[in-house]
């Protein structure tokens with residue numbers, strides 16, 4: 428049976444690959460996009476997740492089109508890299524407001540209907556950096572580590588209602604976010620990855636789809652690394 432799926436930041440990169448994977452599996456998929464046009468073949472709702480009113484409006488549009496959200500993938504995220512002494516308060520708070528508080532906004536709104544339905548799947552996209560830390564990314568790492576505590580708390584709050592909440596922690600994935608790195612930085616990263624390469628967005632999408640599937644019904648509060656072995660032990 429096709430489910431109502433919502434992917435935030437689903438207009439490009441990892442989010443788009445996740446949205447396409449669910450659509451190929453026969454689900455009804457909506458994506459949020461902040462600017463530009465929605466991706467071809469997918470239902471798009473305009474939404475900046477830092478604005479609670481836009482989040483509310485987006486959910487209403489999705490509910491009208493495909494019913495209450497049964498699978499939520501909170502994927503939208505940003506970086507604003509800087510060493511701590513040069514990191515402005517705005518650099519810090521804008522990343523936390525998007526990656527962590529933005530996720531709180533969309534998850535909270537989705538949980539209402541999931542609690543009523545007594546079922547639901549929530550998957551949060553964190554990062555290996557949230558577990559290992561990364562010089563120049565204290566804001567980003569803090570926001571991504573925060574998602575782990577958030578998800579695990581929700582697993583405990585929502586588990587008795589048959590709602591699972593899991594985290595996927597990708598390593599380095601070939602998207603716009605990592606294309607800003609220099610060739611030298613990329614080569615340095617690849618040297619540290621046991622599999623010796625970046626991930627393709629589709630390789631993250633397949634784990635997300637698994638966590639939302641019947642096969643993963645007994646998995647909640649888990650952090651699934653999709654990082655080519657980079658974060659082993661964390």
Ligand code: NDP
Pocket residue numbers: 435436437438439440441442459460461462474475476477502503504505525529552553554555596597598599600601602603604605
């Ligand atoms: P991209 O930069 O390619 O895409 C980011 C997406 O998030 C875009 O759709 C963007 O929308 C959306 N977005 C950003 N801010 C907001 C906002 N305020 N409201 C709504 N949407 C927003 O990144 P990736 O695809 O690489 O990353 C997706 C997720 O995966 C992120 O959470 C990222 O932190 C995480 N991740 C990425 C890794 C990588 O190596 N690429 C590694 C580990 C984790 P718009 O197009 O409008 O800007």
